[in-house]
Amino acid sequence: MTLPKHAFFKGQIVPYADARVGVLTHGLNYGTAAFGGLRGYWIEDEEELLVFRPLDHFHRFLQSARLLMMELPYSKEDLAGSLRKLLQAEGLRKDCYVRPLAYYSDEMIGVRLHDLHAEVSMVAVPYGNYLSKEDGLHVGVSSWRRVDDNVIPARGKIAGSYVNSALAKTEAILGGFDEALMLNADGHLCEASAANVFVVRDGVVLTPPVTDNILEGITRRSLMVLLKDELGHPVVERPIDRTELYLAEEVFLAGTGVQIGAIGRIDHRQVGNGKIGPITSTLRDLYYKVVRGKVPKYRSWCAPIYRDR
Ligand code: PMP
Numbered sequence: 001m002t003l004p005k006h007a008f009f010k011g012q013i014v015p016y017a018d019a020r021v022g023v024l025t026h027g028l029n030y031g032t033a034a035f036g037g038l039r040g041y042w043i044e045d046e047e048e049l050l051v052f053r054p055l056d057h058f059h060r061f062l063q064s065a066r067l068l069m070m071e072l073p074y075s076k077e078d079l080a081g082s083l084r085k086l087l088q089a090e091g092l093r094k095d096c097y098v099r100p101l102a103y104y105s106d107e108m109i110g111v112r113l114h115d116l117h118a119e120v121s122m123v124a125v126p127y128g129n130y131l132s133k134e135d136g137l138h139v140g141v142s143s144w145r146r147v148d149d150n151v152i153p154a155r156g157k158i159a160g161s162y163v164n165s166a167l168a169k170t171e172a173i174l175g176g177f178d179e180a181l182m183l184n185a186d187g188h189l190c191e192a193s194a195a196n197v198f199v200v201r202d203g204v205v206l207t208p209p210v211t212d213n214i215l216e217g218i219t220r221r222s223l224m225v226l227l228k229d230e231l232g233h234p235v236v237e238r239p240i241d242r243t244e245l246y247l248a249e250e251v252f253l254a255g256t257g258v259q260i261g262a263i264g265r266i267d268h269r270q271v272g273n274g275k276i277g278p279i280t281s282t283l284r285d286l287y288y289k290v291v292r293g294k295v296p297k298y299r300s301w302c303a304p305i306y307r308d309r
Contacts, residue, residue: 002126003125008082008120022107024108025103025107026104027104027105027159030160031158032116033068033104034070034157034158035101037057037097037099037157037257038097039051039095039096039127039256039257039291041292042096043293046293047093048304049092050303051302053303054079054080057256058076058080060157061079062076063156064157070102072120079120084303092124095126096127097126101120102119102120103159105117105118130194131178133178134258135275137178137179137253137261137262138264138265139177139253139266140177141266144180145184146182146185146191146214148185149213154215155215156216164182168182179192179193179253180193181197181266184213188208188212188239188240188241189244189245190212194258195253195254196219196220196253197252198220198251198254200280202249205233205279206238206240207236209238212239217254217255219260220255223235223283223287226287231282245266245267246266250263250277250280259287264276
């Protein structure tokens with residue numbers, strides 16, 4: 001991965017090499033940090049970089065920080081403004097990924113959330129596809145259970161809880177799968193290591209509810225609107241059993257990184273035609289147009305970086 005040239009660090013845009021923390025940093029030792037993940041799309045014919053739903057991403061970022069009792073001196077608008085400055089400094093003319101991080105910066109020993117100081121950093125890096133393939137993914141149901149709301153809340157992007165995702169992802173990859181699907185302690189489907197999941201059964205699009213230990217995904221929410229309003233498939237949010245995955249016509253992953261990843265096999269069982277189903281395929285075509293600002297109705301989801309808003 002190419003390292004960024006700049007970082008937003010302690011309230012300023014600085015050379016990336018100057019954005020450093022000490023090894024005693026609280027967030028590094030105890031996972032007491034929250035992060036975000038946004039995508040910027042380079043639009044060649046407009047010579048413009050469009051960031052997808054930055055205010056929604058920063059809203060969730062601030063909510064994740066709030067779960068850790070962080071007091072940050074920024075609004076979501078402030079963060080979107082800092083991101084704009086950072087991207088302008090970086091001057092990227094290609095698709096990119098943005099990583100905001102809020103972390104307890106105190107250099108001390110002692111696990112807790114109170115009486116600590118939080119800082120925010122942000123970097124942007126060129127970025128293509130997240131998964132090695134986007135169609136016909138073979139996923140395995142993980143032996144690792146998803147963190148519960150009363151263990152570490154999965155609804156926010158909390159750094160420490162990504163150990164749970166990493167355990168599942170590595171188990172899946174070393175076991176020959178492309179990705180993992182995780183279940184709750186009660187056996188219901190949650191999500192993949194870094195993406196939400198949708199299931200089509202008997203023509204109905206299903207997705208786990210936000211009370212089933214999932215990240216409240218921005219892509220998930222966007223796709224629910226597109227499925228209902230543009231494709232005529234209102235999404236039903238309900239608990240999903242593991243074996244419903246084996247009977248589904250289509251299953252796909254959704255997230256900023258993966259975008260839309262069509263699952264072709266689950267636990268060695270073929271899903272649909274093994275590549276991509278009709279709803280997933282139509283939805284993906286639409287989503288790619290939407291994120292690149294090509295659908296006027298949803299253009300407001302795309303924030304231009306180089307030109308005046
Ligand atoms: N679930 C998890 C665990 C994730 O890490 C991500 C990626 N942020 C998602 C779902 C998808 O969320 P979003 O659409 O907001 O990127």
